[in-house]
Amino acid sequence: xxxxxxxxxxxxxxxxxxxxxxxxxxxxxxxxxxxxxxxxxxxxxxxxxxxxxxxxxxxxxxxxxxxxxxxxxxxxxxxxxxxxxxxxxxxxxxxxxxxxxxxxxxxxxxxxxxxxxxxxxxxxxxxxxxxxxxxxxxxxxxxxxxxxxxxxxxxxxxxxxxxxxxxxxxxxxxxxxxxxxxxxxxxxxxxxxxxxxxxxxxxxxxxxxxxxxxxxxxxxxxxxxxxxxxxxxxxxxxxxxxxxxxxxxxxxxxxxxxxxxxxxxxxxxxxxxxxxxxxxxxxxxxxxxxxxxxxxxxxxxxxxxxxxxxxxxxxxxxxxxxxxxxxxxxxxxxxxxxxxxxxxxxxxxxxxxxxxxxxxxxxxxxxxxxxxxxxxxxxxxxxxxxxxxxxxxxxxxxxxxxxxxxxxxxxxxxxxxxxxxxxxxxxxxxxxxxxxxxxxxxxxxxxxxxxxxxxxxxxxxxxxxxxxxxxxxxxxxxxxxxxxxxxxxxxxxxxxxxxxxxxxxxxxxxxxxxxxxxxxxxxxxxxxxxxxxxxxxxxxxxxxxxxxxxxxxxxxxxxxxxxxxxxxxxxxxxxxxxxxxxxxxxxxxxxxxxxxxxxxxxxxxxxxxxxxxxxxxxxxxxxxxxxxxxxxxxxxxxxxxxxxxxxxxxxxxxxxxxxxxxxxxxxxxxxxxxxxxxxxxxxxxxxxxxxxxxxxxxxxxxxxxxxxxxxxxxxxxxxxxxxx
Numbered sequence: 175x176x177x178x179x180x181x182x183x184x185x186x187x188x189x190x191x192x193x194x195x196x197x198x199x200x201x202x203x204x205x206x207x208x209x210x211x212x213x214x215x216x217x218x219x220x221x222x223x224x225x226x227x228x229x230x231x232x233x234x235x236x237x238x239x240x241x242x243x244x245x246x247x248x249x250x251x252x253x254x255x256x257x258x259x260x261x262x263x264x265x266x267x268x269x270x271x272x273x274x275x276x277x278x279x280x281x282x283x284x285x286x287x288x289x290x291x292x293x294x295x296x297x298x299x300x301x302x303x304x305x306x307x308x309x310x311x312x313x314x315x316x317x318x319x320x321x322x323x324x325x326x327x328x329x330x331x332x333x334x335x336x337x338x339x340x341x342x343x344x345x346x347x348x349x350x351x352x353x354x355x356x357x358x359x360x361x362x363x364x365x366x367x368x369x370x371x372x373x374x375x376x377x378x379x380x381x382x383x384x385x386x387x388x389x390x391x392x393x394x395x396x397x398x399x400x401x402x403x404x405x406x407x408x409x410x411x412x413x414x415x416x417x418x419x420x421x422x423x424x425x426x427x428x429x430x431x432x433x434x435x436x437x438x439x440x441x442x443x444x445x446x447x448x449x450x451x452x453x454x455x456x457x458x459x460x461x462x463x464x465x466x467x468x469x470x471x472x473x474x475x476x477x478x479x480x481x482x483x484x485x486x487x488x489x490x491x492x493x494x495x496x497x498x499x500x501x502x503x504x505x506x507x508x509x510x511x512x513x514x515x516x517x518x519x520x521x522x523x524x525x526x527x528x529x530x531x532x533x534x535x536x537x538x539x540x541x542x543x544x545x546x547x548x549x550x551x552x553x554x555x556x557x558x559x560x561x562x563x564x565x566x567x568x569x570x571x572x573x574x575x576x577x578x579x580x581x582x583x584x585x586x587x588x589x590x591x592x593x594x595x596x597x598x599x600x601x602x603x604x605x606x607x608x609x610x611x612x613x614x615x616x617x618x619x620x621x622x623x624x625x626x627x628x629x630x631x632x633x634x635x636x637x638x639x640x641x642x643x644x645x646x647x648x649x650x651x652x653x654x655x656x657x658x659x660x661x662x663x664x665x666x667x668x669x670x671x672x673x674x675x676x677x678x679x680x681x682x683x684x685x686x687x688x689x690x691x692x693x694x695x696x697x698x699x700x701x702x703x704x705x706x707x708x709x710x711x712x713x714x715x716x717x718x719x720x721x722x723x724x725x726x727x728x729x730x731x732x733x734x735x736x737x738x739x740x741x742x743x744x745x746x747x748x749x750x751x752x753x754x755x756x757x758x759x760x761x762x763x764x765x766x767x768x769x770x771x772x773x774x775x776x777x778x779x780x781x782x783x784x785x786x787x788x789x790x791x792x793x794x795x796x797x798x799x800x801x802x803x804x805x806x807x808x809x810x811x812x813x814x815x816x817x818x819x820x821x822x823x824x825x826x827x828x829x830x831x832x833x834x835x836x837x838x839x840x841x842x843x844x845x846x847x848x849x850x851x852x853x854x855x856x857x858x859x860x861x862x863x864x865x866x867x868x869x870x871x872x873x874x875x876x877x878x879x880x881x882x883x884x885x886x887x888x889x890x891x892x893x894x895x896x897x898x
Contacts, residue, residue, distance in 0.1 A: 196263055196274045196302065198250045200588055205257060207592035213248045218260070223595045224613065224620040236286050237262065239279070246279055254309035258283050259325070261291070261305065261312065267298045270348060270838065274357050278303040278314065280325065291323055292316060294330065301345055302358040306366040311417070313360065313369055315344035320360055320371060322417065333369060333415045334422070340399070342374040347399050347408055350374065352839065353797035354438040354487050363446040367418070368468065370440065370449055373411040380405065382841055388866045398838050403792050403799035403813065404806035406434045412451065414468050425449065425466040427473050430456060433805075436797070438487035444500035450491045458801045461485045463505070465520075476522040479507060483727035484801045494538045497567070504528070504538065504548070508720040515548060517569065526569045533573065534717035536560065540589055543567065549576065551585075557716040558641060558653050558685040559602075560584045578617065581629055584686040589614070600625045601687035603655065604637035638662075638700055639690040641683070644709060646740035653683040653716065654709040654741070657690035659897065660700045662750075666897030669755030670705040671889065672742065672779075674771070676734040677763035678726060678802055681716050682708040694759070696886040703896035707745065711737030728804050731791065731816025735770040742771075742778050750897075757893040759783035759885075762840060762869065769818035769829075769848070776826035781893040783885055785832040786840050786869050789819045789848035793841060819848055823855040828892040830860045832881065834867030860888070 202211045209222045211231070218232035237245040250263040259282050266276035276298050278291040292300045295316040303314035312323045318337030323330045334343040343359075350356040360371035381397035401407055409429070413422040429435040433456040443450040449466040451473070463477040479485060488495075488506070495503050497517065502524075505516045510527070513534040517526045529535045533554035539562060540549040549564045552573060561577040562585055577585045583602025590596065596614055601607040608628035611621045619625075638658050645651040659668055673692065675682050683689075692699055692706060699706050710716050711734045713726025726733050746753050758779045760768045765787025772782040788794050791813045792806060799813075800806075806813050814820055833845040845863070852859055862884055864871050872878055 196250050196276070197266065197272055201597060202251075203590055205253075205591070207590035207594060210590075211251075213251070216245055216248065218248070218251060223590070223611065226611070226621060232260065232281065232283075236281060236288065237279075239288060239290070249273070249276060252304060254305040255307055256309050259305070259309060261303055263303070265298045269301075269357075270351055272357065274345075275299060275301050278312075280312070289328075292321065292330070295321070302360070304362065306362050307364055308366040310366065313362065315360065318342050318345070320344040320369065320415070322369075331420060333417075333420055334371070334373075340375070340377045340379075342372075342376065344371045346372065347374050347376050347379070348838065349399075349401060349407070349795045349797050350438070353795060353801075354436070356438060361440065361442055363414075363442055363468075364444075365446040368414050368416055368446065370412065370414045370442065370468075372437070372440065373413055374408045375410070376408040378406070379408050382838075384836055384838060384841070386836065386866055396836075400838075400841070401796045403794060403796050403803070405796055406432070407436065407456070407796055409434055410437055412437060412440055412449065412466065414449070423468070423471055425451075425473055426471045427451065427453060427464065427466070439491045441491040441495075444496050450495075450503075452488045452491060454485065454487070456800065457805060458484045458797075463503075476520060477505060477518055478522075479509065481509075481724075483724035489537060494541050497541070497543060504541075506535065506538070508534075508723075511720050513717070513720070515550070517567065528567060528569045529565055529573065530569070530571075531573055532719070534719060536717050539587065540593070541567070542593065553717055556582075556685070557718050558655075558683050560586075562587055576617075578625075581625060582685075584684065598625065600628070602632075602685050603639045603641065603687065603689040604634045605629060605632035606687050641685060641689075644741045644744050646737065646744060648740060650712060650737055650740070652709050652711055652737065652741055654707060655683055655689050657700055657704075657706040659703045659705065660698075663897055664750050667750055667752035668703060668705050668897050669757065669893050669895060670707060670745065670751050671699070671893065672738070672756075672758040672771075673706065673708045673764070674738060674758060674760040674767040675762075675764040676711050676714065676738060676760075676767040677730060678713055678715055678723065679763060679798075681710055681714045683710040683716070694882055694885045695889070696882045699895075702890075704893075705751065709738060709741045711741070713737075727802060728809060728812045729816065730802055731766070731770050731818065732812075734767060735774055738767065738771060739775040739778055742775075746778070752898065755780065755893050757781040757783070757889060759785070759889075760787075761785040763788070765832075765840075766818055770821070772827055772829055773818055773821035773824045776824055780827040781829075781889065782827060783830045783832070783888060785881075786834065786837060786871065787818065787831070787844065787848075788840050789817065789844040791817045793844055793847070819851050822848060822851040822857065825852065825855075825857040825859065828859075828888075829857075830862065830884075830888045832862045832864070832871070832884070834864045834869065834871045836866040836873075837869045839869040 212219050216234040220229045220231045234245045246264045249266045252261040262279040266273035269275050278300050281288050299316045301315040320333040337343045345359045346356045376399040379399045379401050382400040383395040387393040412425040415422045436454040437451050439452040447468050451464040453462045459481040461479045462475040464473040466473040515528040536551040538550050546567045547564045551560050552563045553559045563573045565571045565573050586599045588597045596612050598612050599609045608624040610619045610624035612619050640656050713734050758768050758771050765784040768782045768784040771779050835842045867873050
């Protein structure tokens with residue numbers, strides 16, 4: 175019996191979306207699900223479905239502050255619960271990765287009045303402003319404290335005090351943001367009477383001092399609280415502040431006083447009396463879901479899980495988490511060997527497997543509790559693709575494919591709150607992206623049959639991208655893609671360039687449009703005569719089961735490097751590959767892999783370009799590195815064996831190393847430690863430092879073009895293109 179059936183029947187999907195994120199994420203639906211909002215020409219537009227008619231909800235003229243000549247530039251906007259008021263987010267500033275700090279203005283649609291929220295606070299200092307559920311107040315973070323502003327009286331009340339760069343209320347330090355995706359650090363209670371929030375105490379976390387040598391005559395340091403592997407994380411507290419009294423009640427959450435622990439997720443548990451928390455130990459291999467009482471602060475574990483490797487942070491504890499009026503919840507675990515959904519009672523009992531089968535549930539997409547289905551992304555037969563599936567919430571069914579049978583590739587859906595409409599996007603490596611609106615359950619388009627038209631027009635034979643599998647001498651089979659040169663001649667030998675990432679944070683071999691494109695190369699690699707290849711080794715997050723994904727535990731820099739090298743050895747057996755012209759390149763974790771391959775397998779890789787690489791794993795942040803490698807206090811030898819710097823003495827080929835001196839993610843000391851080791855061993859190489867550039871090396875006039883030209887020239891010089 176085929177367990178993966180195509181769905182053609184009725185679909186009714188309920189999906190929730192958070193409107194608290196800055197900058198905007200996804201579609202901003204109308205409350206009734208029959209339309210969505212956009213900003214066009216400085217105005218807020220309502221787009222009705224299915225007619226796609228546009229209605230101006232907020233004309234530009236309403237967004238011009240008194241005595242100003244220009245209207246506000248909208249970065250994001252948020253409606254109150256009754257849709258009568260709107261918060262306008264503007265003048266945004268970047269905080270590490272995203273522009274989550276700016277100004278907020280309140281537009282009252284009843285009288286069209288416009289006034290600034292937090293106007294006594296410093297310019298562009300407000301973060302995550304949001305209405306109380308009753309629409310009477312606005313809360314926000316400014317300079318590490320949480321403030322409350324009464325809409326009727328404009329009275330501002332500080333809900334926390336004493337916040338500093340080292341004592342953070344309502345938002346997070348660098349490492350929580352980077353590795354857990356934590357930014358917005360406070361939550362209104364459903365009854366609008368309380369706010370739950372994180373407090374992060376970074377007072378004992380050492381600062382990495384980035385040196386800015388470009389913005390003044392005298393250089394100055396830029397400190398970043400950055401706990402490296404082996405350093406204890408910042409202690410946290412979860413507090414609930416009473417709006418009426420401004421008194422905070424702290425939740426009692428068990429933690430190791432020395433090693434510490436993490437709470438990456440926290441929400442109200444569907445009521446105003448309890449919080450639900452995900453609690454992880456320092457090594458991130460023991461997880462407890464805790465219910466914390468808002469009055470007593472007592473925390474009770476309702477679910478416990480342990481792992482020999484690591485447990486990922488939950489995607490959310492809200493929205494698609496609760497079932498049966500809050501009496502049950504859905505939980506994701508790969509404890510049976512596959513990433514699956516489980517249905518569990520709030521008392522921790524009655525656990526039931528929902529997504530049955532030998533496949534990974536990639537992520538929950540939506541829940542239709544009324545019809546008894548959960549919708550999720552999966553790809554049981556091809557780990558390079560993604561489809562929408564559904565199965566029964568009671569655990570009696572098997573995965574049924576919802577995505578059309580004739581559209582093989584990568585699908586994305588965004589569904590309205592009522593489940594009636596969905597924005598559907600699709601592409602594969604030879605079909606350009608198409609976007610269309612469809613109705614559900616019939617999956618019929620109402621703005622043109624864009625995807626089917628794109629599929630019909632696509633000509634697979636005209637693409638020089640090929641997906642293939644490579645099996646190593648150790649029996650490991652890996653997905654890969656390859657771009658052959660235009661006018662390929664199998665009687666000639668061509669240079670091969672490998673693009674790598676290799677770590678648990680990224681998968682390269684995906685069947686989507688753009689596969690095979692090298693964004694760093696100026697020109698066409700295919701026209702110039704290169705074979706361009708990527709291979710996804712064990713440990714990358716391909717949906718191939720727990721063993722595939724977690725076999726890399728404590729082996730980053732070893733297992734991934736060996737898989738890549740053994741795959742390359744198989745590829746170099748091809749008669750049209752020139753083994754004297756083999757290059758490898760990557761960025762960040764891919765830069766680390768490039769160094770590892772150049773140093774550990776110098777007989778294979780003759781040219782390498784490593785950008786923003788971790789040269790010494792002991793320099794990288796604790797949440798990421800300890801999650802996948804353990805604690806240096808317990809297994810330091812694994813960190814040493816996995817670090818490229820350990821093998822730098824083996825370099826034989828041509829190496830270009832590139833790093834930004836202002837990189838707050840992979841710090842520049844990685845470059846200088848590596849440089850010292852290469853010098854000590856008499857190894858010649860080329861170095862390009864980009865002054866004061868961050869991890870993306872994009873700031874400053876001409877930077878991207880300069881880096882691309884540098885990359886291209888180096889590759890052409892030391893790994894010349896063309897068939898021979």
